[in-house]
Amino acid sequence: MKPNKTYAGYDVVVVGGGTAGVAAALSASLQGLKVALLEKRIALTGTQANAMVTPFMPSHVHGSATADMLTRAYREHMAGQGRLTLPGNMELYSPESFKLLNEQVLTENGVEIFYDATVITADTDNGIIQSVTALIFDNFYMFEAEQFIDASGDALLSRFAGAQLMTGDTDGSRQSVSFRFEMANINFDRLRQYLAQADYTFCDPADETFMEFVHVPGVEACGDLLEVFAKAQQNGELTPEIARYIQGFSMPGKPGSLSFNNPQMPQLGNVEDPQVFSEYVRYGRKMQHQLAAFLAANIPGFEQAFISQEANMLGVRESNRVKGRYVMTANDYAQRRKFDDGIARGDWYIDIHSDDLDVEDESFKKKYDKGEYYEIPYRSLVCGEVANLIFVGRIISCDFKMQSSIRIQHTCRDMGDAAGRACALAKQHGIALNQVNGCDLKGECL
Known part of the structure; x- marks a missing residue:
């Protein structure tokens, strides 16, 4: 060479x-x-x-x-x-x-x-x-x-x-791998109104300068989202692995958009293995679109939202x-x-x-x-x-x-x-x- x-x-x-x-x-x-x-x-x-x-x-x-x-x-x-x-x-x-x-x-x-x-x-x-x-x-x-x-x-x-x-x-265990994505065209006014009525306190829904949309099972600050996501799992609309960790942040200069710190994928194997790495990508992309479809159908403010981009690298924590x-x-x-x-x-x-x-x-x-x-x-x-x-x-x-x-x-x-x-x-x-x-x-x- x-x-x-x-x-x-x-x-x-x-x-x-x-x-x-x-x-x-x-x-x-x-x-x-x-x-x-x-x-x-x-x-x-x-x-x-x-x-x-x-x-x-x-x-x-x-x-x-x-x-x-x-x-x-x-x-x-x-x-x-x-x-x-x-x-x-x-x-x-x-x-x-x-x-x-x-x-x-x-x-x-x-x-x-x-x-x-x-x-x-x-x-x-x-x-x-x-x-x-x-x-x-x-x-x-x-x-x-x-x-x-x-x-x-x-x-x-x-x-x-x-x-x-x-x-x-x-014991050989590794941290979970994420595959982040963004959603755009979210109606934040409608979303804030819904979260305020849903006793959501993870962030202040009235704060027009910042939004953090979160669902984690058992966390009371998520308010009525806990029941909404629980029902979605019961009727098969969402898998537990998607619902267990959802976190989206607003960003300066990008009104109407959230950056999602998920999906966090289950352990599929060693991410350094080429076949496993590719499976993580495929698996994560599917989880992204399942979640986006659920949000559009069930959470006020997301009706016209869509995935605007996905990360071009996996979130490998270690x-x-x-x-x-x-x-x-x-x-x-x-x-x-x-x-x-x-x-x-x-x-x-x-x-x-x-x-x-x-x-x-x-x-x-x-x-x-x-x-x-x-x-x-x-x-x-x-x-x-x-x-x-x-x-x-x-x-x-x-x-x-x-x-x-x-x-x-x-x-x-x-x-x-x-x-x-x-x-x-x-x-x-x-x-x-x-x-x-x-x-x-x-x-x-x-």
């Missing part, structure tokens, strides 16, 4: 332009480094745009400078197009505008973006990555750099480079994780543990999506009180096997339960920010990424 061309002279190559990858590339570039970002799709921000994971889940802990920069830029970009924030630093956005904004910010700050770039191999010599090769359109291209950031979401680069991986829980120099555990969550080399903070709960509704150990508090947090140590972002590699996002070194907390967007952005700063520090001192003293980063990142 001979590359068609070699791109050389980069300080940093970032593999994956998702939530963490965008922040990492921007952070490194802001430190004066020459950065190439390889993204296998044709839009940045990964699950945020391509899997349509909107909005940001709330966090009360302060974000990084890079995260703040992206947030300010988006608010300026969307000024006058609707409500953009909710209490707890919950950021509302629409995927299309988010794609554009992130692309503009990275380009303006010197990041070279390569779309349709699927990394297929890494050339590693004695624990040092020399280059990565990507398939772009219909040919192979090599990218050389001093340092590499794995923000692939599935530890793709780390695996190719020889790092040790971890998958699933101790696959591979890299085994780093420190493996974070659920015990770190329970103890709100702090570290000398802490480079990011987290306060999201142990949020495991599973076929089993009772997935949390009783020793875990459902959510932190405002102001409580744990820290993510730098040692969980680097490993001993590959010296010039740092990994960020949902793939960092942690166990299955802890991963369900660290994977939210605010936290992934802050990890990306720390990775960019670490690359600058490594270059400044002429050392490998896994030799950087994370304590030197703490003051910059927290």
Whole structure:
């Protein structure tokens, strides 16, 4: 396999332009480094745009400078197009505008973006990555750099480079996979009136700036929706697997539309298996259309609504994780543990999506009180096997339960920010990424 061309002279190559990858590339570039970002799709921000994971889940802990920069830029970009924030630093956005904004910010700050770039191999010599090769359109291209950031979401680069991986829980179980979609042409006035009469309190139906449409069995805040969905299951109009978790959010700049954080599919097998992956897509698409038809027939406001788009990637919450120099555990969550080399903070709960509704150990508090947090140590972002590699996002070194907390967007952005700063520090001192003293980063990142 001979590359068609070699791109050389980069300080940093970032593999994956998702939530963490965008922040990492921007952070490194802001430190004066020459950065190439390889993204296998044709839009940045990964699950945020391509899997349509909107909005940001709330966090009360302060974000990084890079995260703040992206947030300010988006608010300026969307000024006058609707409500953009909710209490707890919950950021509302629409995927299309988010794609554009992130692309503009990275380009303006010197990041070279390569779309349709699927990394297929890494050339590693004695624990040092020399280059990565990507398939772009219909040919192979090599990218050389001093340092590499794995923000692939599935530890793709780390695996190719020889790092040790971890998958699933101790019993092999995995988190459920979702297939998000949007519905448009919803009559929100009629829907709000109906929800107010149905004793629905999940959000304030009178609030014209935001809508969160939710049905979860047994949750009293859903009001009369509980009875409506129960009857639908009894008469065979809906399956229990569709009705068990429905959550739709309104979006700025998209009046009359909801972004649904479902369907959450049952466990069909290992999503990394090609046949199983394709079955997830087929199965999820069928669930989307069954739910849309039910809503149009039974919920006032949805009569003329339709599926306006589906995500172009599945919502895979976890696959591979890299085994780093420190493996974070659920015990770190329970103890709100702090570290000398802490480079990011987290306060999201142990949020495991599973076929089993009772997935949390009783020793875990459902959510932190405002102001409580744990820290993510730098040692969980680097490993001993590959010296010039740092990994960020949902793939960092942690166990299955802890991963369900660290994977939210605010936290992934802050990890990306720390990775960019670490690359600058490594270059400044002429050392490998896994030799950087994370304590030197703490003051910059927290």
